[in-house]
Structures are given as structure tokens and as C-alpha cells.
Amino acid sequence: MPRTETPWGPWEPLPLGEVVALFQGLEVPWWVSGGYAIELAVGRVYREHGDVDISLLRRDQMEARRLLQRWDCHVADPPGTLRPWAVDEVLPEHAHDIWVREHAEGPWRFQLMLDETDGEEWIYRRDARIRRPLASLGVASGKGFLRLSPEVQLLYKSKGLRPKDELDFTEVLPVLTGPQRLWLDQMLALEYGTHPWRDRLRR
Template identity: 70%
Template sequence: MPRTETPWGPWELAPLAEVVTLFQDLAAPWWVSGGYAIELAAGRSFREHGDVDISVLRRDQLSVRALLADWDVHAADPPGTLRPWPVGEVLPDHVHDIWVREHSDGPWRFQVMVDEAENDVWVYRRDARIGRPLSTLTIREDGVARIAPEVQLLFKAKNSRPKDERDFAEVLPILDAVRRRWLDEALAIEYGDHPWRERLRTNQPLID
């Protein structure tokens, strides 16, 4: 895996399969998110990745930290900085980004993203007006859950970078009418207008 530098130390991504194997021992919901989730939806690899993202629910955070007891784990608290996350500490509500590495002298290996939920409903952390049943948030294939592509695209729609535009273009043809409609409505709630909305409505899905 390529090595990249950051102000908080280098990144050397763990293979996705290794991270998935690690999380198989977590007795709580978790799922692959980020760019790898988009590639899993597309069914092929089409670009390089800067990180490996696993998402969990905030209410399960202590179980996650216990799973990673032997790892060096830091919280982005406040965002833009890193500080150690001790085993047993409940994170403040504003923390949603966790960096993980084997030890303090090693490179960062993957990230854990903390999502919100109320009972059985997932709540979008950037706009609580947007949500959906947890039962529809992920897609499970070959024993591994990944975030639904339209939900990941909602995260990517804010200040989209070239890689986010590529992800949108790659996954758009496989979104059915229901998934397109959900993303269109979510973008309307958060942004009012967004350049992806027209493309969601005018590009016909392959399946309906």
C-alpha cells in the first residue's frame, strides 16, 4: 500500500480484508464505508484510496474501543487535531473520526467513523432532518456489510473533490429509482440545489 504523510504521522493503509477480519469479532453493527464501499457497490476497483473507513454507531463505541484495546487509537477532538482515546472513555458527541495504528511509532492503518442513531433509525450527523431505518442503511454481501451507495454519496456531496465526482459517476448507473430518489430528496433537504440532483433525475438507472 502507498505511504502518505500527514501532520500527525504517515499513513500506510491496512488491506481492507485485514480490517474486515479484525471487525468480525465485534458484537455490534459495523460496515465498510468511504471509497471502498463505493467500489464494492460498483463491483470493481477503479481508483486509489487515501484511507480505509469502518463505520459504527455511537452507542457501540465502548465495544469498538475494547476490540481495539491493543491498538494505538486517537480521536479527532476537536476536528483538525488528534488526541489519544483511552479504553473506557465515552467520546464527546462532536467526535466522529477515529484514527488507528498498531503502535505509536507506526503508520496510521485505518479510520473508524462514528454514526448517530435514535432507536432503529440512522440519523445523518450533518443534518438531523435526514435519516432512514437502520435496516436499510447497509447492504450485506459475502458476510460483510457496506453502506448503501446513495448514503455514502450524500457524505461525498459536500465540497466534492475529483475522487468524489468519480465515485458518483461510477455508481450512478447502478442506482435504481428508489436509491436515486432518496439521494435526490436528501440533497434537496441539505443543500436545496446541488449539481448532482439534475444528473440523478435525467440519467436513467439500469434497474428499477
């Protein structure tokens, strides 16, 4: 796995299988997300990954923190900074990005991303008008865990349009179903109005 440097120490992500094995001890919903969610949808390896992302619901954060009580967890609060996440702390509503490593001297190993909900609906944290049933978020990976549905992951990736996000969109576009393309096109229209991915989704 690649090693990258940050102002808060190096990233040296664990293999995806090791992170999945850890989270199989968690009895609340969670999903492999980020670039790996797209790669699993594509069905083949096509790029390196600088991190491993696991998504879970904000309401389940304390179960996850207890699972990781022996790990060194930091939260981006406020964004652009990192501070320790205590085992008994309920995170504020604006905090959703958590970095995790084995100990304070080690490299960062994976990220947790907290998703918002209203009952049994998922809420897109950048635009609360965008919602869908929680049951539709995860897709079986065929490997004993769920991955985040690709159209949802692409919505998260649609903001920055980094080169890796463009590559992920290009690679997964041929395997998106008609309903997945339609949903993403409609949500991009709602959030942005115009967006460079919309024309390609409708071809």
C-alpha cells in the same frame, strides 16, 4: 496500498480484507464505508484508496474500543487535531472521526466513523432532519460483511466534492436503483437546495 503523509504521521492503510477480519470479532453492527463502499457497489476496482473506513453506531463505541484495546487510537477532537482515545473514555457527541494504528511509531491503518441514532433510526450528523431505518443502512457485500448503502455514502461525500468523490459518484451512478436515486436527490434538496449532482440523478 499508497502511503501518504499527514501532520500526524503517515497513512499506510491495511488491505481491506485484514480490517474486515479484525472487525468480524465485533458483535455490534458495523459497515465498510468510504470509497470502498462505493467500489464494492460498482463491483470493480477503479481507483486507489488512501484509507479504509469502518462505520459503526456511536452507542456501540465502547465495544469497538475494547476490540481495539491493543491498538493506538486517536480521535479528531476538536476537528483538525488528534488526541489519544483512552480505552475507558466515552467520546463527546461532537467527536466522530477516529484514526487507528498498531502502535505510536507506526503508520495509520484505518479509520472509524461514528454514526448517530435515535432508537432504530439512523440520523445524518450534518442535518438531523435526514433519517432512515437502521436496517436499511447496510448492504450485503457477498463477502461476509456489510457495506454502507451507496446513496448514504454519497450523501456524506456530497459536501466537499473532492475529485475522488466526483469519480465515485460518476462510477456508481449507473448502478443506483430508482429508489436510491430518488432518496439521494431528495436528501440533497433538503440539505443544500441546489446541488450539482441532482440533475444527473434525475436523468
